[in-house]
Amino acid sequence: MSLLVVGSIALDDVTTRHGRKSGVLGGSCSYFSLAASNFTDVRMVGVVGEDFPEEYVRLFEDRGIDLTGLERRSGKTFFWRGEYTEDFSSRTSLQTDLNVFAEFDPQLPESYTNSDFVFLANIHPQLQLRVLEQCSPKFVAADTMKLWIDTELDALKEVISRVNLVTVNDLEVRLISGEDNLVRGVKKILDMGPDYVILKKGEHGAMLVGSDVEFFAPAVPLDDFRDPTGAGDTFAGGFMGHLASRGGNNPTLMKSAMFYGTIMASFTVEDFSVERLIQATERDIMNRYQRLLRLTQL
Amino acid sequence: MSLLVVGSIALDDVTTRHGRKSGVLGGSCSYFSLAASNFTDVRMVGVVGEDFPEEYVRLFEDRGIDLTGLERRSGKTFFWRGEYTEDFSSRTSLQTDLNVFAEFDPQLPESYTNSDFVFLANIHPQLQLRVLEQCSPKFVAADTMKLWIDTELDALKEVISRVNLVTVNDLEVRLISGEDNLVRGVKKILDMGPDYVILKKGEHGAMLVGSDVEFFAPAVPLDDFRDPTGAGDTFAGGFMGHLASRGGNNPTLMKSAMFYGTIMASFTVEDFSVERLIQATERDIMNRYQRLLRLTQL
Numbered sequence: 001m002s003l004l005v006v007g008s009i010a011l012d013d014v015t016t017r018h019g020r021k022s023g024v025l026g027g028s029c030s031y032f033s034l035a036a037s038n039f040t041d042v043r044m045v046g047v048v049g050e051d052f053p054e055e056y057v058r059l060f061e062d063r064g065i066d067l068t069g070l071e072r073r074s075g076k077t078f079f080w081r082g083e084y085t086e087d088f089s090s091r092t093s094l095q096t097d098l099n100v101f102a103e104f105d106p107q108l109p110e111s112y113t114n115s116d117f118v119f120l121a122n123i124h125p126q127l128q129l130r131v132l133e134q135c136s137p138k139f140v141a142a143d144t145m146k147l148w149i150d151t152e153l154d155a156l157k158e159v160i161s162r163v164n165l166v167t168v169n170d171l172e173v174r175l176i177s178g179e180d181n182l183v184r185g186v187k188k189i190l191d192m193g194p195d196y197v198i199l200k201k202g203e204h205g206a207m208l209v210g211s212d213v214e215f216f217a218p219a220v221p222l223d224d225f226r227d228p229t230g231a232g233d234t235f236a237g238g239f240m241g242h243l244a245s246r247g248g249n250n251p252t253l254m255k256s257a258m259f260y261g262t263i264m265a266s267f268t269v270e271d272f273s274v275e276r277l278i279q280a281t282e283r284d285i286m287n288r289y290q291r292l293l294r295l296t297q298l
Numbered sequence: 299m300s301l302l303v304v305g306s307i308a309l310d311d312v313t314t315r316h317g318r319k320s321g322v323l324g325g326s327c328s329y330f331s332l333a334a335s336n337f338t339d340v341r342m343v344g345v346v347g348e349d350f351p352e353e354y355v356r357l358f359e360d361r362g363i364d365l366t367g368l369e370r371r372s373g374k375t376f377f378w379r380g381e382y383t384e385d386f387s388s389r390t391s392l393q394t395d396l397n398v399f400a401e402f403d404p405q406l407p408e409s410y411t412n413s414d415f416v417f418l419a420n421i422h423p424q425l426q427l428r429v430l431e432q433c434s435p436k437f438v439a440a441d442t443m444k445l446w447i448d449t450e451l452d453a454l455k456e457v458i459s460r461v462n463l464v465t466v467n468d469l470e471v472r473l474i475s476g477e478d479n480l481v482r483g484v485k486k487i488l489d490m491g492p493d494y495v496i497l498k499k500g501e502h503g504a505m506l507v508g509s510d511v512e513f514f515a516p517a518v519p520l521d522d523f524r525d526p527t528g529a530g531d532t533f534a535g536g537f538m539g540h541l542a543s544r545g546g547n548n549p550t551l552m553k554s555a556m557f558y559g560t561i562m563a564s565f566t567v568e569d570f571s572v573e574r575l576i577q578a579t580e581r582d583i584m585n586r587y588q589r590l591l592r593l594t595q596l
Contacts, residue, residue: 218503
């Protein structure tokens with residue numbers, strides 16, 4: 001079934017203990033759509049500037065990603081420069097130039113309005129709501145971040161009440177719910193309306209909680225780890241891509257989707273930007289699925 | 299089959315955000331043996347002073363724990379006072395009085411020398427080696443801590459080379475192996491001789507790695523968490539107790555043992571000292587086993 005993603009497309013400048021990469025592809029939309037394109041057809045809504053390299057456009061096209069909703073504006077593409085600490089426990093944003101993304105106002109092309117699965121990546125909650133007004137999907141997931149919890153909590157709560165799934169990290173659970181304990185915090189978010197919450201714990205895995213399912217997926221153990229940027233959006237891409245490819249969201253599908261999300265994220269963090277992610281073959285994905293089975297099944 | 303534990307027995311004074319408890323039962327031997335006693339007969343080697351409460355002796359006896367190897371010396375019992383930070387991310391040892399434990403020199407009673415399974419809790423590595431000289435077990439596991447890595451690395455490496463299983467946390471892996479990356483660090487420890495390593499990650503679960511098995515067990519999600527003291531030793535007790543009760547250590551048994559270790563630890567952290575652990579019934583254990591199955595099995 002059709003899968004729509006609305007989010008950011010960026011040019012990143014990232015420094016980690018393994019080096020620095022400048023002008024590389026970033027943004028939630030990019031990671032999500034490239035990950036999801038391994039499973040299903042993806043429709044993208046986003047905006048780029050005149051400086052956006054043609055090679056990245058071709059990368060999306062080669063993956064069969066529908067770019068009807070990709071707006072090209074005069075001006076520069078959203079730019080982010082950041083640096084991770086030695087142990088990857090935190091990162092500092094050194095420069096954030098919204099550029100053309102500052103006036104992003106997502107318009108769904110007519111051909112996108114029948115999308116069955118929708119991922120609202122981390123953008124202003126009012127924009128997330130505007131997307132929902134333009135379609136009637138079967139299943140919607142939304143991501144968010146601390147900035148919107150701090151500044152747009154009412155709009156964010158409206159989003160949370162209107163989607164099927166919310167993806168959050170531990171800090172976001174605590175801030176949204178006011179609960180220190182994550183189990184109680186996730187329950188409070190479920191009480192706000194969504195059917196499911198995915199708690200993203202980075203190297204410690206991810207947990208899906210809903211009324212009919214509770215499932216934990218450990219991260220794939222990696223002996224190389226270079227850049228965590230985009231891991232969460234990649235996870236969402238693998239997760240939603242699998243659901244959309246199967247056209248449903250029953251507990252069994254949601255569990256295997258947790259594994260596919262985990263697997264796609266494991267590729268992303270092995271190198272900068274989308275470098276390793278776009279090299280992942282179907283065989284690579286299946287090998288890591290088998291690895292997760294061995295790691296978790298009795 | 300018979301299961302022997304050698305370790306500390308302490309009286310603790312613990313402060314967490316949930317309050318303070320003084321003079322309560324602590325020590326690796328106590329947590330391990332109480333957890334393991336749910337699965338098999340346990341033999342204990344340890345030392346206590348004249349102040350050790352009779353009620354704790356009866357607690358061990360009521361669990362069928364063999365106390366032939368429990369030495370009572372004139373003097374005071376090992377005393378530890380500590381405080382955890384608000385978020386439980388670290389703890390400060392405020393007072394450590396070794397007392398009678400300072401001269402602990404483990405002597406196995408004749409009736410213990412045929413023990414099939416042995417757990418060498420966190421004591422001086424030279425003492426761990428001395429225990430190994432007194433028996434010929436089928437399967438031995440050893441725990442350690444930063445102090446011995448810093449001060450007795452050669453003896454510790456000798457222990458590591460002579461046991462089947464080593465239990466370590468992330469810091470210990472990094473210190474022993476010199477590797478930042480945990481996957482590579484665990485491999486380096488395996489190269490030192492043991493068949494298996496269990497990486498303990500606290501609230502983030504535990505991972506078993508060996509040449510014939512790799513298995514991850516997530517922690518039981520808890521909405522109440524009061525005191526993490528003893529969680530690692532309790533884990534070891536559930537793990538080794540299960541192996542000893544089945545008399546083997548094939549990969550299938552090791553995987554379910556990871557679940558039983560996780561489950562017993564989940565009781566310990568729900569209250570101070572061994573208060574919740576000793577209330578856990580067979581039904582409670584089975585319920586949490588079912589919970590872990592739901593949480594992990596596709």
